[in-house]
Amino acid sequence: MTMADAHNGSPTTFAPHRLSKSKYLSGLQCHKRLYLEIHQPALATPPDASTQAILDMGTEIGILAQQRFRGGVLVKSGFRQREAAIAETAALLQDPKIPAIFEGAFEYDGVLVRVDIIERVQIGEGGSSSWRLIEVKSSTRVKDIHLDDLSIQSYVVLGAGLRLDATCLMHIDTGYLYQNGEVDLQALFSIEDVSEAVTDRRGSVPERLAAMKVLLLESQAPKIEPDQHCHTPYECPFWAHCTKEKPKRWIYHLPGKKEIVGQLVRRGIMTIDDIPDDTRLSDVQRKVKDNIEWVSPELGRILRSLNYPIHHLDAETVMLALPRFPSTRPYQSLPVQWSNHIELESGEVVHQEFLHGEASDPRKRWVEALIESLGETGNIVVYSAYEESLICQLAETFPEFKSAFKAIVKRLWDLLPIIKNHYYHPAFNGSYSIKSVLPAVVPSLGYDDLAIQAGGQADGGIATRVERESRESGT
Numbered sequence: 001m002t003m004a005d006a007h008n009g010s011p012t013t014f015a016p017h018r019l020s021k022s023k024y025l026s027g028l029q030c031h032k033r034l035y036l037e038i039h040q041p042a043l044a045t046p047p048d049a050s051t052q053a054i055l056d057m058g059t060e061i062g063i064l065a066q067q068r069f070r071g072g073v074l075v076k077s078g079f080r081q082r083e084a085a086i087a088e089t090a091a092l093l094q095d096p097k098i099p100a101i102f103e104g105a106f107e108y109d110g111v112l113v114r115v116d117i118i119e120r121v122q123i124g125e126g127g128s129s130s131w132r133l134i135e136v137k138s139s140t141r142v143k144d145i146h147l148d149d150l151s152i153q154s155y156v157v158l159g160a161g162l163r164l165d166a167t168c169l170m171h172i173d174t175g176y177l178y179q180n181g182e183v184d185l186q187a188l189f190s191i192e193d194v195s196e197a198v199t200d201r202r203g204s205v206p207e208r209l210a211a212m213k214v215l216l217l218e219s220q221a222p223k224i225e226p227d228q229h230c231h232t233p234y235e236c237p238f239w240a241h242c243t244k245e246k247p248k249r250w251i252y253h254l255p256g257k258k259e260i261v262g263q264l265v266r267r268g269i270m271t272i273d274d275i276p277d278d279t280r281l282s283d284v285q286r287k288v289k290d291n292i293e294w295v296s297p298e299l300g301r302i303l304r305s306l307n308y309p310i311h312h313l314d315a316e317t318v319m320l321a322l323p324r325f326p327s328t329r330p331y332q333s334l335p336v337q338w339s340n341h342i343e344l345e346s347g348e349v350v351h352q353e354f355l356h357g358e359a360s361d362p363r364k365r366w367v368e369a370l371i372e373s374l375g376e377t378g379n380i381v382v383y384s385a386y387e388e389s390l391i392c393q394l395a396e397t398f399p400e401f402k403s404a405f406k407a408i409v410k411r412l413w414d415l416l417p418i419i420k421n422h423y424y425h426p427a428f429n430g431s432y433s434i435k436s437v438l439p440a441v442v443p444s445l446g447y448d449d450l451a452i453q454a455g456g457q458a459d460g461g462i463a464t465r466v467e468r469e470s471r472e473s474g475t
Contacts, residue, residue, distance in 0.1 A: 017216045019111045019209070024152045025145065027212040029233065032224040036238050038216055044237035051235075054138075057321050061138040062116055064322065065170055068185040069117060072100030082112060093162070096123050108159030109209060115153055121165050130163045134191065136170045138321045140331065142192055145233040150194065151201035167198045172330045178323035188322070188330065228258050249273050254289075255430030256282050288430040296422035306413065308345040309378040313338065315370075315387050325361040327397070335366040335390060340373045367394055371404050379413040383434050388412055 017038055019027075027034035036043055047055065066072055073092055077085035085105035092101050100119045105112065117134040135150050146169050154167050173190040215222065226243050230236045243250070249272040254261055260281070269275060275289050287294065316337040321330050328334065342350040354369040356362035374380060382388070388409055395405040420432055427440035 016110065016213060018107075019212065021111070021113045021149060021152045021156075024111065024209070024212070025148060027215075028148055028208065030224060030229055030236065031212070031215050031222050032242070033236050033238055034212060035215060035218070035221045036241070039221070043241045045240050047237070058138045061172070061321055062136045064183075064185070065136040065189060066102045066117065068189060069100040069102075069119060071098065072102055072117070072119075073098050074102040075104055075114075077105070079114060082107070085114070093129070096120075096129065106156050106160040106162075108156045109206070110213065111152065111156050111209065113153045113156045115157065117170070118157070118162075128163070130165045131157075132166045132168060133157055133164055134168045134170050138172060140172050140174050142169050142171070142194060143233070147194060147197050147201055150198045151205055154198055155202050155205045164195075166193050167195045168193050172321055174330050176323070177327065177329055178325070180326050183322065226252065247271050249291075251275075253429055254285055256285050260285070284430050287424045288428075291426045293426065294424045299418070299422040302418060302422065306379045306381070307377070308343070309375075310343040311374055311378055311380040311411075312341040312343065313374070313380050313382050313387060315339075315390060317390065324359075325363075333390060333393070334362060335394070336362045338366065338370055338373075340370075342373075342378075363394065363397060367398060367401055371401065371408070374408060374411075376407065378411065380408065380411045381413050381415055383414070384416045385414060388414075 023034060023037060026037055066074070075085055075088050075092065077088050079085075082105070085103075086107055089101060089104040089106065092098050092104070098120065100117055101115075102117055104115045104118050106115065107113075115133060116136040119132040119134060120129050121132050123129050133150070133154055135146065135153065137146060139146075150167050150169065154164060158164060168191050170189050170191045173188060176184070176187045178184075226239065226246075230239050230242070236242075246252075247270070251261055251264055251270050251272060251274075252258075254272055254275075260279070264275060264279070272289055273291075275281070281289060315335060317333040317335050319331045319333055323330055323332065325334070336356045337354060339351070339353045342352065344350070352373045354366060354373075356366060391405050391409060395402045416432060419437060425437075425440040428436050431437075
């Protein structure tokens with residue numbers, strides 16, 4: 001098969017392409033995603049700071065998991081050194097003294113996989129061994145995508161000639177409470193045997209692989225319309241590319257449950273403006289369809305009830321897979337930053353903020369600085385109930401501040417339900433996130449101008465720094 005060269009129109013012949021487990025999983029999500037990853041990867045949107053932090057955390061957890069298998073040996077050949085990695089793995093497999101191999105390389109049926117951990121469980125007659133295949137994830141439970149991941153890995157490993165006694169997923173146990181000193185790896189990780197579920201899925205691997213291989217020989221990407229599959233199990237990096245020609249009021253921008261969207265598309269309705277008036281929609285969907293600004297007559301009275309000085313508070317936390325500080329659990333929210341814009345009755349605005357810039361436990365300093373900044377008077381405006389839940393959590397950790405926290409909670413004023421119930425702007429596009437609301441309500445102040453950008457980039461950058469500095473300081 002051929003594909004016209006993007007620059008000169010000359011044909012380019014595609015040879016059969018070797019797949020990896022990540023490419024196979026991309027193909028399960030969407031054949032078009034797989035095709036673009038192989039043939040037009042430059043069209044992908046690079047991962048943002050938050051996504052990259054998740055990827056980095058996964059890498060760190062994988063390295064930590066290896067320490068649970070004493071005597072295990074890492075295959076040193078890099079991911080681009082295919083033949084060297086396969087040969088190195090083969091040599092380690094033959095050494096009965098090696099109890100486990102990390103990042104072992106196996107190839108079968110045109111697929112190359114690197115296995116997180118393959119553990120030797122017994123040695124039979126003639127020195128032959130049986131093995132336990134273990135995939136390490138930074139998640140806290142087994143997910144469907146993990147079973148698909150293990151199905152392709154076990155398919156290749158079995159095809160390469162190994163005997164598997166079990167196929168397992170090793171993940172974080174959020175029940176582990178870290179106190180001090182060395183992390184208890186036995187308690188931090190849980191290993192679940194998912195052999196039966198993986199075996200059920202492995203039967204469909206050959207057929208799926210064959211379809212992917214044929215697809216990759218085609219001269220053009222398959223014509224697949226963007227849909228909900230673009231976001232499950234992961235956000236597709238080609239979303240922006242595949243939707244760039246869609247109208248601004250594209251039907252898939254309708255918020256809420258997507259069953260109604262599928263029904264409308266099957267009726268040939270492709271824009272929100274074309275939705276028939278008699279269609280049953282939720283309140284939010286109806287506001288999006290009507291596309292007009294709406295202000296509740298009660299909004300003015302509600303806003304005038306605020307007491308000065310008005311504190312506009314935003315807090316940021318990090319959730320570390322590997323707990324670093326005493327009495328914390330994996331993925332427990334740790335406060336590291338807050339921003340407080342203090343609006344005086346005169347109209348003057350004073351900004352105060354806190355950012356924990358060290359590898360030490362940030363919680364107590366965060367609390368003390370916040371209590372001082374908020375003082376004892378004025379409402380504290382937040383956007384969602386997150387700050388309240390965080391404060392209640394910290395009150396349990398630091399009982400000496402309980403009375404101060406109780407007084408703060410009484411002054412909290414959540415703006416989110418006020419906006420939801422009393423105001424709508426077409427620029428919201430059905431979303432009440434601060435990223436959507438702020439530019440619509442205050443056009444001169446965009447989301448990028450926030451002292452703290454909700455979640456995402458702030459969280460990713462801080463988490464990465466805490467992880468790095470903790471390692472360097474030995475905490």
